[in-house]
Amino acid sequence: MEATTSSVTDFSDAPIPLGLERFLGLVIRALSTTLEDTVGEREASGFINLVGIAIAEEIHADYLRAAGAERLGRQAVSNALIDLKRRLGGDFYVIEDSGDRIVLGNRRCPFGDLAKTCPSLCTITSHVFGHMVAESQGYGRVTLADTIARGSPTCRIVIDLDPDAPGEGGQSYFGTGAA
Template sequence: MITETVAAQDVPLDRDLFLRQLVRELSGALEDVVGLEEASGYISLVGAAMGEQIGASYRRALKVERLGRDQLGAVLVDLKRRIEGDFYIIEETPERIVLGNRACPFAEKVLGRPSMCMMTSNVFGRIAADTAGYARVEIEAAIARGDPGCRVVIHLDPSTAPDAGGGREYFRVS
C-alpha cells in the first residue's frame, strides 16, 4: 500500500527539526519584511514571555520566591543544556556573568538569522533581571552571525554596565 511505502522513506523530518525550521522561516520572513532590528523586536516579545515562564519553572523547582544570585549562572547554563545548547560559564562576578556557547539549540537553522539571538537575550535578560533587579545582555559573538561560538555578557549592576556598546537592558517587573 502507498501509505506504508511513503512512511518507509528516509525523510529527515521530526518535530524538533520541523519547529526549528519553522522558527528559522518566521524570523527570516520578519527580517525580509520589516528588517533585522524590527524582527529582533518581535522575537524579543516571545523571548521575554519564554523567560518569564522558564524562570517561574526554575523558581518552583528550587522552591524559592526569587532565584539567588549564586543560582543564576547555573540556571542559565542548565536551561540551555535542556534544549541542547552547550553554554558554559567563562566568568562570574557580582557585576556580571560571561557565558560561552559551542552549540546553538537551533543548530544549523540559526545560521544567517541573527534575530533569533533575541531569544537568548530575552530569556537570559528576563531571568537575570528578575534575580538581580537589572540586566544588560550583550551578545558579543554569535553562531548566527558566523562566529564559531557565542559569547554572551550579562551585566547585573547598572553602575558597572558600560554606557556605550550594544546590548539590551532588562529590569525586574515585580
C-alpha cells in the same frame, strides 16, 4: 516532460529527515524570515523580542517553582542559565562569574544551523537570560558579544549585574520586583 507517479504508499521507513524538532525549526525559520522579508530585520527583531519576553516569563516561573523560591539567588541564576541551554541542546559554560558580571560561552547553538539563517533568534537568548537575571537580581544587561549566528565559532554572552558597569553595548533588563 511527463511527471512520473509513485506507487509508494507507505513512507514509514523512508529516509525523510523530519521529526518534531526539525518541523518546529522550519516553522520558526519561516516565521522569522517572513517577518524579516516583510518588515525588515530590525522590526522583525522587535516582534521576536515580544516572543522572547513571553518565553522568558514562562521559563523563569519554571525555575522558581523548581527552586521553591520567589527569586533565584546569585549562584542559582548562573546554574539556571546553563541548565536551560543544556536542556535545549546548547553547550553553554561559565567563562567568568564575579560579583557584578557573568560571562557565558557556548560551543553549540541550541538553534543549530537555523540561527545562521535567522540571527534575530539570538534576541530570544538575550531576553530569556536578561529577564531571569533581572527578576532575581534586580538588573541585568545582556551583550551578545560573539554569536555563532554571526559567524563566530563560539558564543560569548556578557551579563552585567551593575547598571553603572562599563558595558559593551547590550540590552538592559530591569526586574519588576524587589531584588
